[in-house]
Amino acid sequence: MHQDLVETVKAHPRYQELICSRKCFAWNLTVLMLVMYYGFILIIAFAPKLLGTPLSAGAVTTIGIPVGIVIIVAAFILTGIYVSKANGKFDALTKTIREDLQ
């Protein structure tokens, strides 16, 4: 890639918007996933009984079951959120930059 093309893209106002918003968005989602997962691991390590609490009096199903399922579903939903924003907003910004270059 030629250096002048790189400079043109870097100077494009939409380029700064693209990299800033994507960076924030991606790292926020990453931190959210890390907190959920390592929070779960730390509960298992320090307070495993918490997850063994029955859902209601007399029930066999414990809180740990829905918590585990929620983490699995959340992983899926978070990737879905990222895809919808990236394939929408971020790709639109990229398209603008590309069109302006031509």
Next chain:
Amino acid sequence: MKRYATWGVLFALLTPFMLAAAPALSGAVEQQALNLTAIYMFVAFVLGTLGITYWAAKRTRTASDFYTAGGGITGFQNGLAIAGDYMSAASFLGISGLVFASGYDGLIYSIGFLVGWPIIMFLIAEQIRNLGKFTFADVSSYRFGQTQIRTMAAISSLVVVSFYLIAQMVGAGKLIQLLFGLDYWIAVVIVGILMMIYVIFGGMTATTWVQIIKAVLLLCGATFMAGSALYYFGFSPEEMFRQAVEVHPKANAIMSPGSLVKDPINAISLGLALMFGTAGLPHILMRFFTVPDAKEARKSVFYATGFIGYFYILTFIIGFAAIVLLAQHPEFFKPTALAADGSVLKDQLVSGINGGTNMVAIRLAEAVGGNLFLGFISAVAFATILAVVSGLTLAGASAISHDLYANVIARGRSNETTEIRVSKYATFGLGLVAIGLGIVFEKQNVAFMVGLAFAIAASANFPVLIASIFWSKMTTRGALIGGFAGLISAFVLTVLSKAVWGDVFGHVDVDGKPVGLIFLDNPAIVSIPISFVCIWIFSRFDYSERGKIDRAAYDAQRVRCETGIGAEGASGH
């Protein structure tokens, strides 16, 4: 189960990934009678996939066709293929067996294997697609000295692939011996030869379609099993859990975290290895080049995460349902596990099952669907191994032909025809090595190998990859030293851990239990930081001319990485 308890958390945790890791299969396995239904179904699968390979071979002309199916796979198809790479026979049989034996602990493992996917999505999937061409080393080495970084990346790729491959081959031999009644060595040779045919003639196109077909078969089979099981309980999970607690020897303990996660340090270390190891596996990363652009790359991670998550929920249901349903089938248990009246003794439920807990899903298939469905699930398990080893071998062959040969030895001056030829020889060579090592390691304890593969992927491939994408000041020297530091520290720490030092080399403590020199079961919590620190120090104090070129090249890399400008078409650089 006694041996289980003595295993470190890491390798116990990794059992799901690899059948050979399971105690029941690490010793001698009893060969079953020839299962004809299973063999017919497997032959049908093989004929179908060979047909696809023939079709793919006619379309595989260029290097891009061979390595990446010409970039013509859609996001949905690639999502299925990625899920297929991840849903190995071992994760299907291993996790359901683990849930059967320990209940809730099985879910903890599944979650650990799944959570790497969102991270891949947010941080590397589209970046890899935009920067690379055929292998993840294209991305790691994008702005750096090609010879050094490609050599380093190829070595760590080959190490990861080899350990993973040996583990899969040994697991394959033992599983097929159990399911089909074939001799161990015949099973290993069949897997090796079929895998070579798929990869050599059909390249990535055939490998991907084999993976997709198998993923669909496995998802359908598992859905049917979990569905039939839930039907039995009137679609009430509470009812299923209640009956499971009644018949399981551990009773209520199966509903909460058990003893497998013993301390916070090991738990976190394992979590790091699983999460970031996934993001450094060469055969997984290679799949991002089979789609046409970043948009499809993102979609493929989304679908893959969905399929994998769904699959893990199914295996959890299968494991719990098996506790209740298998207890009603004394014929699945050893004679010693039965009471005088022919029923299954409660305390023998886990230890007394014929073929070990890895056979739980297979037995449940028989219980809910009869001999025909048993044959189907057995054939799918065989197909699964075949698909996974094909993907691994293709990734290893690409590291040899694209990274080592074309970019290091020929210094970018080779032509495509030669490069493809080299990759086919490499596939053939890797296939022979896999068969040979599979036979050599038959009686060995290979439990540590998948764990080691994940740890090296997390400690060598991942840090260099992520720093090359996000850190402008990394230099060739920093990447080279950081990558090797992660590789070596992960390897050495694993050798000193209980799984190798104790279980493989036979060092024992005063009570005769296997013991390691260090208390860490998984090196990731130490080796990942070592890699990052080395990258930082050796880049920060790199005043060489090469270092200046590396830093100056970041802007151009960033623009391409963020916008995909320059990535379309031939993706040449």
